[in-house]
Amino acid sequence: MIWLTWRQFRTQALVAGAALAVLAAYLLVLGGQIRHGYATDVIGCAPEDCTISRRLFAGRFEAPVAIVSMLVIAAPGLIGAFWGAPLVARELETKTDRLVWNQSITRRRWLAVKLVTLGLAAVAVTGLLSLLLTWSASRYDQYVGGRFAAANFGARGVVPLGYAAFAFVLGVVVGLVLRRTVASMAIVIGLYAVLQIVVPLAIRAHIMPPVTTTVALNADTLAHANGFGLNSTSARIMGYTLPGSWSTDSVNQVFNADGTPFTAEQNRSCMTGEPAKDFDCLGTRNLHFQYTYQPGSRYWPFQWLELSAYSVLAAALSVFGFWWIRRRVS
Incomplete structure (x- = not known):
């Protein structure tokens, strides 16, 4: 057979x-x-x-x-x-x-x-x-x-x-x-x-239920995102994915250290044309966003x-x- x-x-x-x-x-x-x-x-x-x-x-x-x-x-x-x-x-x-x-x-x-x-x-x-x-x-x-x-x-x-x-x-x-x-x-x-x-x-x-955490906005974060968008009222990270994880959100709003939305006007104050200085300026603001995901584990x-x-x-x-x-x- x-x-x-x-x-x-x-x-x-x-x-x-x-x-x-x-x-x-x-x-x-x-x-x-x-x-x-x-x-x-x-x-x-x-x-x-x-x-x-x-x-x-x-x-x-x-x-x-x-x-x-x-x-x-x-x-x-x-x-x-x-x-x-x-x-x-x-x-x-x-x-x-x-x-x-x-x-x-x-x-x-x-x-x-x-x-x-x-x-x-x-x-x-x-x-x-x-x-x-x-x-x-x-x-x-x-x-x-x-x-x-x-x-x-x-x-x-x-x-x-x-x-x-x-x-x-x-x-x-x-x-x-x-x-x-x-x-x-x-x-x-x-x-x-x-x-x-x-x-x-x-x-x-x-x-399984997803996990939500706070992620600091820095150069490494932007390297794992598809872009950084701004409008008159807020800033957003598009397509951020923590390595190894499963992101359940395609867009994440960016906030200041006090929890208020980060705006285009605030961003302009850090734009000097020199990337290193720009990121240092943004780093002093302790920008962050909420990230919901399934952990890599x-x-x-x-x-x-x-x-x-x-x-x-x-x-x-x-x-x-x-x-x-x-x-x-x-």
Whole structure:
């Protein structure tokens, strides 16, 4: 039975192996470039140029890391569509199930071997991709601090293993119920895409209550923000992220030491045209803002909790599949 499974699956396995090899080579090169850039632009920068150098480092690697992250997140959905959906649906469409399931092997045993063998292959491929990306982007993640972002969290650590198991079993079950390969593939991709939007935006942030703290405004703070905005009544920090944490606010209002809003008029009194003097002047005002976030120490608890949730869903779908193939398929 395992030999037959391999014979039917070998084309997909070879394609996956080739894609994995190409992406692995690219990630090894990218990881070396990120480490070199981190050593020169972040650690070894000249003090007067550090803010600019660090922003250049983040901007240089933002696009390649984001693209590969999206590929890793998409991989389980593609596996579910191209490996899982045709697994039973193709047998039912071509009527070969009448031959396969009239042999000495029962339907449930046939399905169990397929689920375990190909399911482990799906998890292994996705796990290798995630491991390579986690290593390659580790220095970038360490500095930029976006490990909790939707495009990063789902492509690092152990969570992709849960995605792969769930997407593969989902594909098998949808194909088993619909009995149409193409329709099943489309539904699997659609459901997986919806989950990848809903979970990060509406569910993940509420797994644990966020923490609020006061952050002093200084040169290092600005190096981890997207910008500093001013209007007639207040000043704001845009896109600040504490390294390693998950920011729940995209804009944070800046306050004086006494708690009153910092204004553009107050800022003008410190603007001399010399950055060093300007920052020294702002530093004497003890400017600060309130920052709400998920601490970096919660990264792995979030990872394990989400992995557990998807594993439970995969197990529940498997149970349903065993029941359906015995009771509903004829």
